[in-house]
Amino acid sequence: xxxxxxxxxxxxxxxxxxxxxxxxxxxxxxxxxxxxxxxxxxxxxxxxxxxxxxxxxxxxxxxxxxxxxxxxxxxxxxxxxxxxxxxxxxxxxxxxxxxxxxxxxxxxxxxxxxxxxxxxxxxxxxxxxxxxxxxxxxxxxxxxxxxxxxxxxxxxxxxxxxxxxxxxxxxxxxxxxxxxxxxxxxxxxxxxxxxxxxxxxxxxxxxxxxxxxxxxxxxxxxxxxxxxxxxxxxxxxxxxxxxxxxxxxxxxxxxxxxxxxxxxxxxxxxxxxxxxxxxxxxxxxxxxxxxxxxx
Amino acid sequence: xxxxxxxxxxxxxxxxxxxxxxxxxxxxxxxxxxxxxxxxxxxxxxxxxxxxxxxxxxxxxxxxxxxxxxxxxxxxxxxxxxxxxxxxxxxxxxxxxxxxxxxxxxxxxxxxxxxxxxxxxxxxxxxxxxxxxxxxxxxxxxxxxxxxxxxxxxxxxxxxxxxxxxxxxxxxxxxxxxxxxxxxxxxxxxxxxxxxxxxxxxxxxxxxxxxxxxxxxxxxxxxxxxxxxxxxxxxxxxxxxxxxxxxxxxxxxxxxxxxxxxxxxxxxxxxxxxxxxxxxxxxxxxxxxxxxxxxxxxxxxxxxxxxxxxxx
Numbered sequence: 001x002x003x004x005x006x007x008x009x010x011x012x013x014x015x016x017x018x019x020x021x022x023x024x025x026x027x028x029x030x031x032x033x034x035x036x037x038x039x040x041x042x043x044x045x046x047x048x049x050x051x052x053x054x055x056x057x058x059x060x061x062x063x064x065x066x067x068x069x070x071x072x073x074x075x076x077x078x079x080x081x082x083x084x085x086x087x088x089x090x091x092x093x094x095x096x097x098x099x100x101x102x103x104x105x106x107x108x109x110x111x112x113x114x115x116x117x118x119x120x121x122x123x124x125x126x127x128x129x130x131x132x133x134x135x136x137x138x139x140x141x142x143x144x145x146x147x148x149x150x151x152x153x154x155x156x157x158x159x160x161x162x163x164x165x166x167x168x169x170x171x172x173x174x175x176x177x178x179x180x181x182x183x184x185x186x187x188x189x190x191x192x193x194x195x196x197x198x199x200x201x202x203x204x205x206x207x208x209x210x211x212x213x214x215x216x217x218x219x220x221x222x223x224x225x226x227x228x229x230x231x232x233x234x235x236x237x238x239x240x241x242x243x244x245x246x247x248x249x250x251x252x253x254x255x256x257x258x259x260x261x262x263x264x265x266x267x268x269x270x271x272x273x274x275x276x277x278x279x280x281x282x283x284x285x286x287x288x289x290x291x292x293x294x295x
Numbered sequence: 296x297x298x299x300x301x302x303x304x305x306x307x308x309x310x311x312x313x314x315x316x317x318x319x320x321x322x323x324x325x326x327x328x329x330x331x332x333x334x335x336x337x338x339x340x341x342x343x344x345x346x347x348x349x350x351x352x353x354x355x356x357x358x359x360x361x362x363x364x365x366x367x368x369x370x371x372x373x374x375x376x377x378x379x380x381x382x383x384x385x386x387x388x389x390x391x392x393x394x395x396x397x398x399x400x401x402x403x404x405x406x407x408x409x410x411x412x413x414x415x416x417x418x419x420x421x422x423x424x425x426x427x428x429x430x431x432x433x434x435x436x437x438x439x440x441x442x443x444x445x446x447x448x449x450x451x452x453x454x455x456x457x458x459x460x461x462x463x464x465x466x467x468x469x470x471x472x473x474x475x476x477x478x479x480x481x482x483x484x485x486x487x488x489x490x491x492x493x494x495x496x497x498x499x500x501x502x503x504x505x506x507x508x509x510x511x512x513x514x515x516x517x518x519x520x521x522x523x524x525x526x527x528x529x530x531x532x533x534x535x536x537x538x539x540x541x542x543x544x545x546x547x548x549x550x551x552x553x554x555x556x557x558x559x560x561x562x563x564x565x566x567x568x569x570x571x572x573x574x575x576x577x578x579x580x581x582x583x584x585x586x587x588x589x590x591x592x593x594x595x596x597x598x599x600x601x602x603x604x605x606x607x
Contacts (some may be wrong), residue, residue, distance in 0.1 A: 074520050113571040133312020140546035141564065145320050145576050148568045223439055232439050235568050248439060252554075256458075261445060266440035274435035281431065 008263045025286065032282030036223060038275035042268070046092035054086035057242045069260050076120050076260040078250055086263045089243040094243040095224045098158060103216040104163045110169025111212060117170060118177025127176070131167035139164035140229055141224075147235045155235060161226050172215055190249045208281035210287040219279030221273045228269050244269040302595055306588050307536075313584045317577045318359055321349075345375065349574075354575065371581065372574035374393050381578035385560055392548055392559035394471065397478040397557065400537070403486035408533065411494025412521050414471070418499055426491055433488025442481035442554035449477060459556040478555040479524045481607035482547045485541055493536040504528070531602065538594040545583045 026033040039102035045125040060080045069076045075084035117127040134142070139161075145273025179184060181204065189199050231235035231245020237244060327343035329345040330337065346352050350361070365372070371381035414426035450458040462474040501507065502525055510520045560579060567575035 084300075129308045130312050131582075133316060135542070136309055136313055136587050137316070137580055138549075138583055138587075140549055141576075141580050143567055144549075144564065145317075145580060148571055148573070148576060149320060200433040208552070221435070227438055229439070229546075232550065233553060233565050233568065254338045255443060255446070256451060259443070262440070262443050266443070270436045270440055270504040273437070274431065277431050277435050281554060 006282055016190070021282045029277045029282045030287070034106060035275040035278030035282065039273060039279065040273070042092055043096060044274050045089055046096055049086075049089045049093070055083050057082065057086040057090040058240055068258070075264040076258065078247070078258070078261050079254055084247065084261055084264055086220070087088055087247050088244070088268055091242040091244045091247055091265060091269060092272070094154065094237055095269065096161070096239060097154070098161065098219040098227040099272075099276065101158050102161045102165060102222035104221055105158065106165035107169050107212055107216045109162070110166045111173050111205070111208065113166070114173025115177060115204060118174040119181055119196065119204065120198055124174075129187050130169050134164065134167045137164070139226060140233075143226060143230060144235050145235070147230065152236065154172040154241070156295065157227060157230065157236060160230075161223050169212070169215060172211055173208050176211060180207045206241040214280060214284045214287055217276055217283060221276040221280065222271070224273050224276065298422075298599065299596060302592065304594055306573070309588055310585060311579065313364060313588075314505050315359075318362060320579065321573060322351075322355060322358070347376065348373075366581070371578035374567075374572050376570045376577055377597075378570045383575050384563060384575060385578055385582055388558060388560045388563045390463065390559075391475075391557045392465060392552070392561060394475055394480055395548055395551065395557065395559065396544060398472070398475050399482045399486060399547075403483040403490055404537065406493050407490030407502055410524070411491040411533075412498050414491065414495040414525055415498035415502060415525075416517070416521055418495075421493075423451065427497065430441055430488040430492045433491075435483045436484065438481055438485065438550045439554050441484050442478070442551060445477045445481050446555075461555075461557040463560070471584040475557075477549045478557060482544070482551045485547070486544060489536060489540050489543075490533065494529070496534050497532040498525050501525045501529045531598065534594055534598070538591045541587050545587065 019025040056203045060082065061077070062080070075088055078084055078087070113127060113131075117124045117131075142164045143157075143160040146163065147156055150156040152193035177231060187204055189203055194202075225245065226250070227236060231247075232249045234246075234249060236245045236249075237243045248262050248269075251258065253263075255262060329342045329349065329351055350358055362372075371385070373379065374381055374384060377384070379460055383606050410426050411430075417423050433453070446458055456477050460474060462470040463470040498521070507520060507524055507553055510524045514525070533551075547558065549561035549564055552559045553565055556562075557569040563575060564579045566572075567579075
């Protein structure tokens with residue numbers, strides 16, 4: 001199978017070195033290149049936050065309340081005199097951590113459940129009913145409910161955003177498994193007495209990876225948005241941890257006199273989500289042309 | 296007919312899972328839910344009172360049975376904060392939420408579908424790129440940011456529409472629409488993006504079919520081919536996504552109502568979070584999930600009438 005595929009590429013033309021293939025892809029998909037560049041920029045900005053001319057993001061400074069953007073306060077100050085620029089840069093940390101962790105957790109948990117549901121008929125009915133039920137609950141409401149029961153912390157937010165995303169992964173994985181399990185090589189493996197866990201991991205799991213990676217980027221984008229929405233609604237990180245959502249929430253009252261408190265974190269938030277979505281779209285076109293046509 | 300009955304019955308396990316989940320949320324959470332609800336400054340008596348109020352002192356399975364039988368009679372419990380029935384509290388707040396959702400749906404569908412068809416028709420051209428670019432933006436900009444941008448532009452700078460608040464439909468259709476136009480605009484951006492994208496994809500797929508070539512060959516105008524032939528056959532995935540997107544819409548309503556100070560179910564929920572009024576949160580989840588399940592049931596039933604090929 002693999003040897004045929006290889007000779008196909010040989011016939012198709014000269015094999016490009018890996019580096020130039022990546023560059024070729026980037027040039028054909030400038031949106032993906034822009035997305036990756038933006039994500040890298042955001043990661044660097046938030047990682048090196050203390051060295052980027054920032055001040056303590058939670059220090060009150062009543063003398064400088066509600067100052068518009070100026071040379072001293074690039075993004076202005078909020079109602080407690082805190083520097084919005086520093087808060088925005090530090091606030092990005094929570095968004096990126098939540099986005100990445102939720103993407104990793106929900107895809108890995110969803111992958112496991114999806115493999116079992118797709119391959120083991122007895123488990124399928126029960127698992128999918130549970131997933132259908134979870135899908136019927138709006139993610140934000142579900143996350144709100146989960147958070148309102150625990151003390152607000154980064155951990156509980158991660159769990160609260162991860163759970164509603166799991167059913168989407170399960171459905172995707174299950175759909176792939178249902179087609180792969182009918183393939184002759186799976187039948188052959190079963191006939192040779194390969195154990196079910198081994199079939200799942202060695203023969204079925206690799207086929208789910210491409211669509212899963214694509215899905216993970218979209219979950220990452222959704223998680224960043226939901227985290228911000230929770231912060232905005234007052235169900236997000238505790239006030240002492242700045243996040244784009246809670247900076248915007250604090251700016252609401254002063255929106256008419258100080259729109260900068262919403263504008264700048266909002267801009268960072270939208271840019272980050274846009275960047276992740278651009279990469280997701282590009283990956284989908286690259287890895288999974290079949291789904292690309294459907295979406 | 297057989298299919299319809301099965302489809303209706305299929306909603307029961309879904310709602311059952313939702314009910315179990317909502318019940319489990321309160322009872323299986325780490326720590327004592329009564330203590331969490333009572334807050335940081337509660338005394339032991341407060342906690343004991345909440346225990347009794349929620350019936351937490353009884354065995355779990357009995358609690359579940361009595362809770363479900365209450366639900367089936369339309370009793371969603373009592374608010375801890377205001378001591379009013381949750382069903383009544385939600386009922387009072389339903390009008391603005393429904394008005395907002397319907398206006399949003401109308402805006403999103405009437406703009407999203409033609410945009411998507413246009414993009415599919417001119418696939419690869421600048422208009423297609425523009426639409427797809429807009430779709431990615433629509434997915435990425437948070438509703439509250441769009442909301443404040445619209446308020447800033449149309450209410451503060453131009454002064455065309457009210458900044459915030461809601462005018463009931465009892466006071467006339469036009470004042471109500473004026474108060475709801477900006478919120479619906481903000482809420483419809485991502486929904487429109489979703490619909491435009493799905494429309495483009497499914498129309499694009501249909502455009503390759505033989506009957507489209509036939510329609511073109513017999514000299515039909517492009518608009519007739521697109522809307523009469525292509526869109527009609529591409530309708531099923533579009534309607535499906537409108538139904539599935541409903542959970543996103545409900546989530547969006549909660550945020551939009553906060554931005555625009557609309558006294559709907561979403562605001563009720565947000566106020567309930569801040570007060571840890573748990574029965575309200577449970578009630579809102581149950582009602583919105585039921586709405587989702589019912590709308591999707593109706594969509595599936597409508598399919599079977601629209602498209603006789605669909606028989607499960």
